[in-house]
Amino acid sequence: MNYKIMMRVCSWILVIEIGCMTPSLGVAIYTGDQMAVIGFIGAMAAAGALSLLMYTGSVRRRMNFYAKEGMLVTAFAWILLSIVGALPFYLSGRIPGFVDALFEIISGFTTTGASVVSDVEGLGKGLLFWRSFSHWIGGMGVLVFFLAIIPSAHKGEGYSLHLLRAESPGPSVNKMVPRMRDTATALYRIYVVLTVINIVLLLLSGMKPFDSFCIAFGTAGTGGFAVLNSGCAEYTPMAQWITTVFMLLFGINFSVYYMMAHKRFKEAIKGEELRVYLFIVFASIAGIAANLMRSGSTHPLGKNVRDAAFQVASIITTTGFSTADFNLWPDFSQAILICLMFVGACAGSTGGGIKVSRILILFKSARRNLHNVFHPEEIRTVRIDGERVSEKTIQHVQAYLALYVFIVIVSFLLVSLDPKEFSMTTNFSAVMATFNNIGPGFDAVGPMSNFSAYGDFSKIVMCIDMLLGRLEIYPILTMLAYSTYKKA
Numbered sequence: 001m002n003y004k005i006m007m008r009v010c011s012w013i014l015v016i017e018i019g020c021m022t023p024s025l026g027v028a029i030y031t032g033d034q035m036a037v038i039g040f041i042g043a044m045a046a047a048g049a050l051s052l053l054m055y056t057g058s059v060r061r062r063m064n065f066y067a068k069e070g071m072l073v074t075a076f077a078w079i080l081l082s083i084v085g086a087l088p089f090y091l092s093g094r095i096p097g098f099v100d101a102l103f104e105i106i107s108g109f110t111t112t113g114a115s116v117v118s119d120v121e122g123l124g125k126g127l128l129f130w131r132s133f134s135h136w137i138g139g140m141g142v143l144v145f146f147l148a149i150i151p152s153a154h155k156g157e158g159y160s161l162h163l164l165r166a167e168s169p170g171p172s173v174n175k176m177v178p179r180m181r182d183t184a185t186a187l188y189r190i191y192v193v194l195t196v197i198n199i200v201l202l203l204l205s206g207m208k209p210f211d212s213f214c215i216a217f218g219t220a221g222t223g224g225f226a227v228l229n230s231g232c233a234e235y236t237p238m239a240q241w242i243t244t245v246f247m248l249l250f251g252i253n254f255s256v257y258y259m260m261a262h263k264r265f266k267e268a269i270k271g272e273e274l275r276v277y278l279f280i281v282f283a284s285i286a287g288i289a290a291n292l293m294r295s296g297s298t299h300p301l302g303k304n305v306r307d308a309a310f311q312v313a314s315i316i317t318t319t320g321f322s323t324a325d326f327n328l329w330p331d332f333s334q335a336i337l338i339c340l341m342f343v344g345a346c347a348g349s350t351g352g353g354i355k356v357s358r359i360l361i362l363f364k365s366a367r368r369n370l371h372n373v374f375h376p377e378e379i380r381t382v383r384i385d386g387e388r389v390s391e392k393t394i395q396h397v398q399a400y401l402a403l404y405v406f407i408v409i410v411s412f413l414l415v416s417l418d419p420k421e422f423s424m425t426t427n428f429s430a431v432m433a434t435f436n437n438i439g440p441g442f443d444a445v446g447p448m449s450n451f452s453a454y455g456d457f458s459k460i461v462m463c464i465d466m467l468l469g470r471l472e473i474y475p476i477l478t479m480l481a482y483s484t485y486k487k488a
Contacts, residue, residue: 004058006073011058013077014051017084018044020137021130024088028126036126039092047084068484075479078467082106088130094123099456106463108134110470111350113224113320113439114430116452116459120229125210131225132214138470139221139250139350140191144184190257191350195220198246205239215239215321219246222351224320224439231322231447232310240306240323244313248281251317251345272385277316277346277356284312284340288333295330308333316340318352320439322447334442341432352437352469354404361389361397403473408435411465418458430454435465 021044028036082105089101100116107114108131117123123131195216202212214227215235228234232243252274259268288308289301297304307324314321315337326337344353364382371380382389411431418427422444429441430451440447451459468476478484 002069006069006076007054007058009073010077010080011051011054013081014047014054014084017081018047018051020133021047021088024126024130024133027129028124031125033124033126035092035094036088036124039088039090039094040126040130042091043084043087046087050080050084068478071475071478072484074471075467075475078109078471078475082109082463082467085109085130085134088127089123092124092127094127097456099459100452103451103459103463104131105134106466107434107439108132108223108225109138110437110466111135111138111221111223111318111352112434112437112466112469113218114434114445114462114466115225115439115450118450118452120226128225128227129210129214132217132223132227135221135223135225136195136217137221139223140187144187186258187254190254190261191220194246194249194257198242201242201246202239205242206236207239211235215243216246218321219243219319220250220350222247222250222317222319222345222349222437224314226321233323235323237306240310243321244306244310247313247317247319247321250319251313251349251351252277253346253348255348270385273346273357273360276360280340280343280356281312281316284316284336285309287336288312288329291330291332311337312340315438316343316351316353317345317349318436318438320433322440325446325448327442327446327448338429338432338442341436341438344436354401354436357384358397358400360384361394362401364389365394365398400473403477407465407468407473408432411435411461414461415454415458418455420453420455422453430458430462431465434462435469437466437469 021040025037025040025044028040082102085105085108086098086101089095089104090098095101095104095117103114103116106112113135120128198216198219199212202216203209207215211227214225215232217223218225226232232240235243253271256268256271256274259265285305285308288311289305292299292304292308293301299307310321310323311326313319318341326334342354343359344355345351347355347357361382361384364384368380368382372378382394408431412428415427415431416424422430426441426443426445429443430445433439433441433445440449444453445451451462454462464476
C-alpha cells in the first residue's frame with residue numbers, strides 16, 4: 001500500500017479547501033461577523049498545518065498508484081475535508097456540538113442538504129455562503145477539481161483514472177477525451193458555465209445577489225441548503241421555474257453537454273438514459289399535479305403544476321430544495337416522491353440515488369432472464385443505446401443493488417435505536433434521504449423540519465450513509481474493510 005502518495009494527494013486537497021474557504025471568509029469579513037471570521041481563520045490554520053505535515057511526510061514516495069489506493073485516498077480525502085470543513089461552524093460557536101457541525105458539512109459536501117440547524121438565517125452570511133459553496137465543491141467532486149487544476153507529477157493514466165473512477169457517480173467512468181486530466185477539466189468547464197448561466201438568470205428574476213449565488217451553488221451540486229428559513233417558497237414564480245429547470249439540467253449526464261458542445265447533437269439526445277429520465281420526470285409531474293387537483297387543493301392549476309415540477313425535480317435529482325410542505329400532500333403524491341428517491345438522477349451527473357442507468361440495466365437484465373426461463377437455448381444480450389452491456393457490468397450493478405439494500409436495512413435498524421423513538425416513516429425516510437443524498441424526508445424530517453432531534457449516534461450513522469451514497473459505497477467500504485490493510 002502506497003501510503004505516502006495518498007498523503008501527498010490529501011495534503012493538496014487540504015490546500016484546495018483553504019482556497020475554497022477564502023470567499024466565505026471574505027463574506028464574513030464584509031458583513032462584520034467576527035465569530036465566523038475566527039472560525040474560518042482557525043479552520044484554515046488547522047488545514048494548513050495538517051497539509052504541511054502530510055506533505056513533508058511524503059517526500060520520498062513511490063510513484064505506483066493502483067485501484068485500491070484510489071478508493072482509499074478518495075475516502076480519506078472526503079473525511080479529512082469534512083472534519084476541517086466543520087471547524088468554521090464549531091469554532092464560531094454557531095453550531096456548538098462538533099457532531100452537529102460535522103453532520104452539517106458532510107451534508108454540504110455530499111450535496112445532501114439535510115440540516116440540523118433550526119434557524120438557518122441565524123448562522124450569518126459567511127457561514128451560509130460556506131454551506132452553499134460546499135455543495136458546489138462536492139457536486140462535481142473535489143478530486144475531479146484536483147485533477148483539473150493540479151499538474152500531475154505521475155506519468156501514465158492510472159493515477160488519474162483511479163481517482164476519477166473512485167469519486168464519480170454512476171456504473172462506470174469513461175474518458176471523454178484521451179487524457180483523464182483533460183476529461184476532468186472538460187467536466188469542470190461545463191459545470192462552471194452552467195452555474196454562471198444559472199446565477200445570471202436568477203439575478204434577472206429579481207433574486208438578491210447573495211441568494212442567487214447560494215441557490216445556484218446548491219442547484220449545481222444538486223445539494224439543497226437554503227439561505228432562508230422558509231426554503232425557496234418566498235422566491236418569485238420565475239425564480240422557482242428557473243431553479244426547477246436547472247435542477248433537471250444538472251441531473252443529466254455531463255457527457256451529453258460535452259457532445260452538444262462539440263456539435264454531436266443527434267448522439268447527445270438519442271441516449272436511452274436521457275429519454276427514460278425525462279419520461280419519469282414529466283410523468284411524475286403530471287401524476288402529482290393531477291392528484292393535487294383531485295384531492296381538493298385550494299391552489300390554482302398553475303401553482304400546483306409549479307409545486308409538483310419543483311418537488312419532482314428536487315427529489316429525482318436529489319437536490320432537496322422545497323417550495324411546499326409535501327408532508328401535507330395526498331398519499332399518492334408522496335408515494336411518487338418516495339419512488340423518485342430510489343431512482344435518482346442520471347449517471348455522470350451531480351445527482352445521487354441508484355441512477356437511471358442502473359435502473360435500466362437491472363430492468364433489461366431481468367427481462368432477459370425472464371425470457372431465458374422460457375427459451376433457455378436462446379442467447380440474448382443486454383444493450384443500452386445499441387451497445388452491448390458486458391456481463392461484468394451487469395454483475396457490478398447487481399452487486400451494487402445488493403449492497404444498497406443491505407446498507408439501507410442496517411442503517412434503518414441502527415437509527416431505530418435512537419432514544420427519541422421516532423416513527424418508522426421518519427426513520428426510514430431519514431435513512432433514504434441521507435443515503436441517497438436528498439435532504440428532506442417525511443414526517444418529523446420533512447421539508448419544514450430538520451434532523452436536529454436525532455441523537456449523536458444516529459447522526460454519525462447518517463453521516464456515514466451520506467458519504468456512502470455520494471461515493472457510491474465502494475470507497476468507504478474499502479476503507480472500513482480489514483482485508484484492505486493486510487499485507488499480501
